[in-house]
Amino acid sequence: MAEFGLLNWAIVIAYLCGTVAIGLFASRGVTSASDFQLGSRNMPWWALGISVVATYVSALSFLGAPAWAYSDGMAALAIHMNYPLVVFAVVTVLLPFFYNSGAPSIYEYLEHRFGVATRSVLALIFMFSQVITSASIVVAASVVTTFITGIDVHTSILIITALVLGYTMVGGLEAVIWTDVLQASILFAGAAVVLWNLLHGPIPLGDALHQLRAAGKLEALNTHLDFTIAPTVWAGVGAMTLYHITVYGANQMMVQRALAAKTIGDAKKSYLTMGYAGFVIYFTFFLIGALLYVHFRGVPFRQPNEIILVYAQSLQIPGLMGLLAAAILSATMSALSASFNSLATTSVADFYQRFFNRTGTDRQYLWASRAFTLMWGVISLPISYAFVGSGGSILERLTEVGSFFVGAQLATFGLGAFSKHTTQEGLLIGIAASFSTLAVVVYGFPPLGLAAIHVAWPWYVVIGGGANIAVTLLASLILRGRQGEWHEYSVPGQRLRFAREGLPEKQDGWYVVPGKVDGPVWGLLVWFGLIVLFLTFFQTLG
Template identity: 30%
Template sequence: MRYLDWGVIAAYLLGVTWFGAQFGKRQTGLAEYFLGGRTAPWWAIALSIVSAETSTLTIVGTPALSFRGNFAFLQVVFGYLLARVVISVLFLPAYFRGEMFTAYQLMQRRFGERVRRLTALIFLFTRALAEGVRVFAISIVISIVLGTGEAISVVLIVALTLIYTFEGGMTAVIWTDVLQMGMYVAGAAVSLVVMLGKIPGGWHHAAAVASAAGKFQVLDFRTALNLPYTFWAGLIGGCFLTTASHGTDQLVVQRLLSARNEKESRRALFASWLVVFLQFTLFLVIGVLLWTYYGDYSLKAPQPMDRIYPLFVWENLPIGVRGVVIAAILAAAMANLSAALNSLASTTVVDFVRGVRDERRQMLWARWATVFWGIVLVAIGLVARSWGTVLESGLSIASVTLGLLLGVFLLGVLTSRVGERGAALGVVIGLASILWVRFETSIAFTWWVFIGSTATFLSGYAGSFALRESTSID
């Protein structure tokens, strides 16, 4: 009877690949390929931001967090909201002055070509590593369903995603994001209903048991820096993390630049927070229900813990329904992967090889850069198995270098005297600082972006005096 589920999954994967590839007929230049011609409505961009921000890491990793802990992760989401205020005030006005394809063109306007390429390189390195973890998360789901090894699982999903991303560009990314996000949220809702049906006493029993165990606890006001999910780490660390990821990381900035104007971009940014909050809450509830279910039946949790939700879906949902839900989880994976491929390709072409004037050759460069990064992500995904739980691994990898990007961007928009050499000095000292924190201290990863950006900003600003720099924003 598994053939019905496999048929549903195959039909979905082929269908969404075909759907995304149809947008390739509209791509006539880089503006259409990388920004969708700036025609997407704000609500579609908002849902696409959510897909970029969460993806399979949320679906696979978040239930595992509440299974072994509580709702404390939501404190980080509070910081996400504060970050959106900062981005809308500091970065969006700068991005919408002049036509930009990438976030790092702003750095060229402010500091020059070398700082632009330095920040673009930091993004490429960070995003490739973080996406490698997401690719591995995909392989967890596929290996459960098909019983295949990680290598075959990773290559299969990347190849299908490459087809429509290669052809359709950002327009395909945004609209497949919308379709796929609707799929995986609906799949989660179906899973939740099935879980409640399998727990004796349903929600009332689950809520009573979980409440007694402190599973619904959100706020933790402890000040220890080695705890990743406290109120202060969430509010401050989450704010800096999201200001960096949504204000300087091309994965999200590319979506913000795809809006028709600054007002719609801001509307999409704030609307995405509400969806993210509801989505994280949904998957944390699923984790608590799984904890209740496993406790009631004295079952042993699978290892690694990230397998717990997809394994429950595959083993407990009705035939046909489980195929839909697994397809929904793969939908989230493809949504994020397509976004990553497009943003990596756009940064590669626009910030490094856009000396080519012929639009036909530009498009050729863009498409083959997409293929190149697909191969790179497969390679990273295959070696990511030893990097820990997928959600925290993805966030911690990004946290190492996102602080450097945010520090340089803050130097650019908040100061007028810091020049190219001061900015570069800030990056070097910021990198040394965060590497020391990462390998020599027990400070939680939620603080890393705050520390890295602060070290970069302060050392860059102080260095500008030592280097006797004096410059101004163009």
């Protein structure tokens, strides 16, 4: 603790006090479950947009992305070049369904489209995968506190979880969003300081790029059609686009921010923030990792996620370690608070209120939301401890684990939006087939002599989702036959309903009906083209 220094401690403590103050201030307006789950629904779109960015760009990115680039070079960036395509699909197709429902949970849409069983199954899949995500996020932050302060990693996990639970239970989603704004500012300030020093260090940028090119670390667009390698263009633009559509469009934690917007235009603008900013952010993180590879001459690290911290410590800039500690703590607390809030919202809206207390009061649902927030925080602790000591980039490990779940999730929402003949019975069979097929591919099935097939984890979403769609459609046709009309909650069904009832397709200049593309959303396709051109040029440098 003494080595950390008074100035560094002052920075961290000031940040923690600011976070707690925001949580307490936000709590004044929380008088109902709706306030807890969606806030006042009067927050500015830019705050919601920063929250969308900060929730996904967590400490996993701050620590894991440089570690990943240190190992694989700029090729790893291909996994994160697809955000314009992702946001284009989400705001055009999925977001209008969820926003128009007015419900706090996106899984209510599935009940309208298929039935209560589908809603419950997908909500359970979300909760199972999200609590694992929560655990890995807090472990990423514990790397920082242990490295910098010497606090035992298990104690660090307990302290961080307790702090996040405190302000999330009190302030709800509004506290989450406004602390996200503070936390994102600190996170990007920390990254900027590190990048500035790398660019102005003893090795000129031109020489650094030359060394990276010689080491094969500068190739950002790996066009080899090799399904055993994760960071390729085909995996990034194909498989990982589907993966991130699930993260941003079929994930309660992310969509909940858009549902808190006062208009659908604000909801879409909040998502456009990530569509335009996502690549720039991840390019910065991966460039830091590549430049660190040059700085440390490619020497392997026992714990790769500490690379950026080792470099910052070597700079000996007063207050820098405190800023980085605050940055990584802020990123962690941002993602963790969003995770706990979405888990509590799903628990109350999709289970407690749906099955156990349909006629409860707002006050009962509010206290239930707080109780479930605490419950999920406690459940995440032993899972966090299990993550301690895991090797490699924690960002890559988390994304790999998440790939097991996204195929079934995306296929379910996709079939709901675009399939005419899918039924609930067929869909449930398809979901089971999705997990079974993926398990056999990844682990094999020795009783039948089936060996595992070596395939990179980005393609899990294609395998799982493809199996889900194929089996669902076949089972639906066998069990119920062809359906005569489009369901009201499909994209064609919604457009037919709007036309039949003479409903306005736009609200304040933004499309309310699913399947219609707004002007600013078209710009995302142009932005994606510019990203491809930039990366094509970038990998020729040096």
